Amino acid sequence: MFAFLQPHEEKKYMKHDKQPPDISRSRGTGVLIGIGVMAAVDEIIFHQLLAWHHFYDQATLEIGLLTDGLLHAAELIALVAGFFLFADLRRRHALAPLWAWAGFFLGLGGFQLFDGIVDHKVLRLHQVRYGVSLLPYDLAWNLAGLLLLLIGVGLAFRAHRAAAHYRAAADQ
């Protein structure tokens, strides 16, 4: 299983130069891409295609407009930074794919939950949909987020176990 964690071509030929995968960078990169992708999905599907959310709704507070701007900036940078960091990890043969996947799902789920609870309910930036009973939509939104988050946690456990395995094998 830990074959995922090692760049393949270095394995045979450069035993002494073998670089350990950069776990925290891989995980962080996954989180950034996850946040960016979920934000893009939200923006493209719910704002543009379904038009369930509004560009601005009359209930949005001024502070809501401000946090909306900050969030938007964070999403834009997260997506681009994530892809370039990913490319850099690949280039350095330092990618730990399982950790990157774990981070990706943590990012997806974390953002979805954050959006569903903080943005929709606490800050009241906008709601999932208008003119309908909100409860089922909010439940579906947040449960989907929770599910993604749990997948991320599960993958992180697997990656952790794999890394421990790998270390034990390397010590012998």
Next chain:
Amino acid sequence: METMEHPIATGGEGAFAAAVPFLFLAAALMAYVVAAVRQRPGMRPWSRWRILSFLLGIALLAGAMLPALMRYAHHDLRGHMLQHLLIGMLAPLGLVLAAPLTLLLRTLPVGGARYVTAVLRSRLFHWLSHPLTAFVLNIGGMYLLYLTPLYMLTLTNPVLHYLVHVHFLAAGYLFVWSIAGPDSAPRRPGMRVRVSVLFISIAAHAFLSKFMYAYNWPRNTPHPLQQLQEAAQLMYYGGDVAELLLVVALFARWYQIGSRRAYALPAQARR
């Protein structure tokens, strides 16, 4: 709204005045291309991508100054916003990525190049070209224009009108240069500062456009409400595209420099 005849609409002298910006653009393009093609022998030839980038920047500027768009922009805020996007956000990207400053330094004789470097090294330039200063000049200028009576004044005062355009271009160029400029500059702030300022800038731009949409700014203009809102949306989404490109330019630069380092380091690190 016919308080001021736009200079382009009137013939004679006005037509000449309208041609002046195009003459400037043509001169800049010619100077760049001649310098790029006639590099000293033995030097690495100037990148074609950079020439193309400069061409694109100039084309976007020329497009923004087309008489038809000028007239449209004069009585319609959506036209103004389109102009603003082209002049202040998209054209500067093309121009900055073409690295005209590097080309200038490579082309000038030694004495002239030294003079330019002295300016680049000066404290004033360092201060002026800091991402934070550039951000205040760039986005601050937008807040000033749209949230004060300044916008109204530009509709009746042609000098002010041109000055605003020149400011958009200069501040936009300065900001893009301070964030993702390819020219090497002494004491350029690192990635952390640049990403942070870019983050604030994107947020401030998104906030301003939504604020304009929600509270119908600029106020007291002859534009109908729907036009104001459409202009604000154009500003939001158009700004997004330009900012996305800027983020990509910044990180592509980071990646490129990283590859240089990656090829340089292992040889020393391994032995």
